[in-house]
Amino acid sequence: FYLVLIFSMVSALIDIISSSAMNGAKNWWFYEIAMTIYVVSMPLLAATWVGYAYVLIHQDATPEKLRKGLSVMLIPYIVYACLVVSNPVTNLFFKLSKTMEYKRGILFMPVGVGSIMLYSGMGLLLVLIYWKRITHRFHAILLTTFFAITAAFTWVQLAHPGWLIINASYAVIYVWCDVAIEDQCRRALYQEISRKNEELKVAADKAEAAAHAKTEFLSRMSHDIRTPMNAIMGFSAMAEKHIHEPEKVLDCLKKLNISGEHLLKLINNVLDMARIESGKAELVIEPHHIPTEVANMQHIFQADLSRKKLRFLTSVEVDNEVAYYDLLRMNQIELNLISNAIKYTPEGGTISYSIRQLDLKEGLATYEGCISDTGIGMSPEFVSVVFDAFEREHNTT
Numbered sequence: 512f513y514l515v516l517i518f519s520m521v522s523a524l525i526d527i528i529s530s531s532a533m534n535g536a537k538n539w540w541f542y543e544i545a546m547t548i549y550v551v552s553m554p555l556l557a558a559t560w561v562g563y564a565y566v567l568i569h570q571d572a573t574p575e576k577l578r579k580g581l582s583v584m585l586i587p588y589i590v591y592a593c594l595v596v597s598n599p600v601t602n603l604f605f606k607l608s609k610t611m612e613y614k615r616g617i618l619f620m621p622v623g624v625g626s627i628m629l630y631s632g633m634g635l636l637l638v639l640i641y642w643k644r645i646t647h648r649f650h651a652i653l654l655t656t657f658f659a660i661t662a663a664f665t666w667v668q669l670a671h672p673g674w675l676i677i678n679a680s681y682a683v684i685y686v687w688c689d690v691a692i693e694d695q696c697r698r699a700l701y702q703e704i705s706r707k708n709e710e711l712k713v714a715a716d717k718a719e720a721a722a723h724a725k726t727e728f729l730s731r732m733s734h735d736i737r738t739p740m741n742a743i744m745g746f747s748a749m750a751e752k753h754i755h756e757p758e759k760v761l762d763c764l765k766k767l768n769i770s771g772e773h774l775l776k777l778i779n780n781v782l783d784m785a786r787i788e789s790g791k792a793e794l795v796i797e798p799h800h801i802p803t804e805v806a807n808m809q810h811i812f813q814a815d816l817s818r819k820k821l822r823f824l825t826s827v828e829v830d831n832e833v834a835y836y837d838l839l840r841m842n843q844i845e846l847n848l849i850s851n852a853i854k855y856t857p858e859g860g861t862i863s864y865s866i867r868q869l870d871l872k873e874g875l876a877t878y879e880g881c882i883s884d885t886g887i888g889m890s891p892e893f894v895s896v897v898f899d900a901f902e903r904e905h906n907t908t
Contacts, residue, residue, distance in 0.1 A: 515559055515560065515562070515563040518555070518556075518559040519556060519559060519560075521555075522552055522555045522556045522559070523556075525548060525549065525552040525555070526549065526552060528545075528548075529545045529546070529548045529549035529552070530549065532545035537611075539607065539609060539611065542607060542611060543598075543599050543607050544599075546605060546607065546613070547595060547596065547598055547599065550595045550598070550604050550605065550619075550623055551592050551595045551596070553623055553624070553626065553627055554588060554591065554623075554626035554627045554629070554630050555588070556661070557626075557627055557630035557631050557634065557658070557661050558584070558585065558588045558626075558630045560634060560654070560657060560658070561584060561630050561633050561634040561637065561658075562581050562584055562585070563654075564634050564637050564638055564645075564654050565577075565580055565581060565584060565637065566581075567644075567645050567650055567654075568637060568641040568644045568645060569644075584633075587626065587629060587630075588626065588630075591622060591623075591626045594618065594622065595623075598616070602616050603616045603617060603618040603622075604616045604618050604619045604622070604623055605619060624665060627661065627662075627665050628662060628665060631658045631659075631661045631662040631665070632658075632662065634654065634657075634658040635655065635658040635659060635662070638651055638654045638655050638658065639655070735777055735843055735846055735847070736774065736777050736778070737850075738811065738812070738815075738846045738850050739770040739771070739773050739774040739777070739811055739846075740774065741814060741815055742766070742767075742770035742810070742811040742812065742813070742814055742815075743767055743770050743771060743774070744814070745813070745814020745815070745817070745818070746763040746764075746766050746767045746770070746813075746814060747763075747767065748814075749763050749814070750763035750764065750767070765810075766810040766811075766813065769807045769810050769811060770810070770811050773811065773839075773842055776839045776842075777839070777843075794837040794840065795837050795838075795839065796835050796836060796837060797835065797836075797837075797838065798833050798834070798835050799833070799834065799835075799836060799838050800832055800833055801827060801829055801832050801833070801834060801866060801878075802827045802829075802832055804838065804841075804842075805825050805827055805864065805866060806825070808842070808845050808846075808849065808864070809823055809825060809864075811846070812849055812850070812853065815850075815853050816853065816862075819853065819856070819858050819860075820858050820859050821853060821856060821858070821859070821860055821861065821862055822860075822861045822862070823861075823862050823863075823864070824861065824862070824863045824864070825863075825864050825865070826863070826864075826865035826866070826867075827865070827866050827867075828865070828866070828867040828868065829866060829867065829868040829878065830868050830871065831868060831871060831876055834876060834878065845864075845880075845882075848882045849862065849864065849882060852882055852883075852884040852886060855884070855886040855887050856884045856885055856886035857885075857886065860884060860885040860886060861884065861885050862882070862883070862884045862885075863881075863882070863883045863884070864880070864881070864882050865880070865881050866878055866879070866880045866881075867879055889904050890904065
């Protein structure tokens with residue numbers, strides 16, 4: 512748009528300068544050159560705006576295609592300009608006598624004025640045919656007005672040679688400048704608002720994701736915390752019941768300590784909110800004695816097992832009893848699976864927990880843990896979603 516505006520200004524300046532030069536010209540060559548420049552510029556304004564209309568209509572086209580289209584549109588004007596430049600020799604458009612008397616040539620009307628009419632008609636036709644492809648309606652309206660006024664004023668000029676109104680259509684361009692620049696500022700403002708909205712949306716999504724991570728994490732933790740709490744309450748009640756039996760109380764205190772340590776680890780994990788928000792958890796890889804940890808797991812559930820009169824069988828078949836792993840994460844998995852087994856196994860049932868070593872290669876071992884029970888089990892359909900968050904089998908139990 513600004514490039515077209517510059518061409519329009521150049522065209523207006525050529526009109527003003529060449530007209531002034533002709534009015535004050537006393538030298539034949541000076542008058543001839545000024546008049547030649549004026550005639551060359553006659554269709555320039557209409558040709559420039561036809562090119563602008565073409566770009567507006569084909570704004571989705573590649574630069575190469577646009578250049579080709581504009582080049583074809585400029586062919587009539589280039590031919591016209593070459594003919595005008597030859598005027599000092601051919602006198603095709605105007606004839607200037609040695610006494611500075613001006614007279615129109617044979618091509619002034621059909622070619623000179625005809626070029627203005629040609630480009631005005633071409634522009635009007637383009638806009639009317641491709642009206643819907645011009646994005647903003649005011650562009651189409653102003654283009655139509657501009658080409659219509661240019662054509663109309665050209666005919667008026669022909670009928671009344673003394674009326675210098677041939678370029679009165681410049682007024683439309685000035686209105687256009689004001690509207691187009693205002694529209695550009697408005698679009699820039701909308702783009703800035705849209706960009707800010709996108710930034711706010713991203714920030715809101717991040718905040719929502721962080722809140723969701725916290726909620727999900729705390730929901731899982733509340734489930735994990737419940738099991739060691741049950742163990743602590745169960746062993747406390749047992750110790751109180753056998754207060755006069757030191758050995759029994761000491762055994763309860765040891766098991767209380769095991770449950771308390773696991774509970775403390777879980778609570779520390781909950782308090783580490785920075786890790787929750789980032790969605791990342793660091794593994795604490797340390798050596799642990801597998802048979803001991805399996806026994807400790809049985810201690811944590813002993814109160815629940817006794818209450819429902821369940822048998823808890825353990826089996827450890829490993830060649831390497833000490834392994835490096837994250838005990839807290841391992842315990843969380845065990846607690847979830849065993850607590851569900853206890854929950855859904857009828858009184859007097861059996862729960863089995865076995866660990867066996869499958870292989871050992873270059874210091875890395877694969878261990879398989881299996882928790883089975885004599886409870887209600889699950890349907891084959893539910894197995895596909897068993898690891899989704901907070902899923903449970905849909906049954907009356």
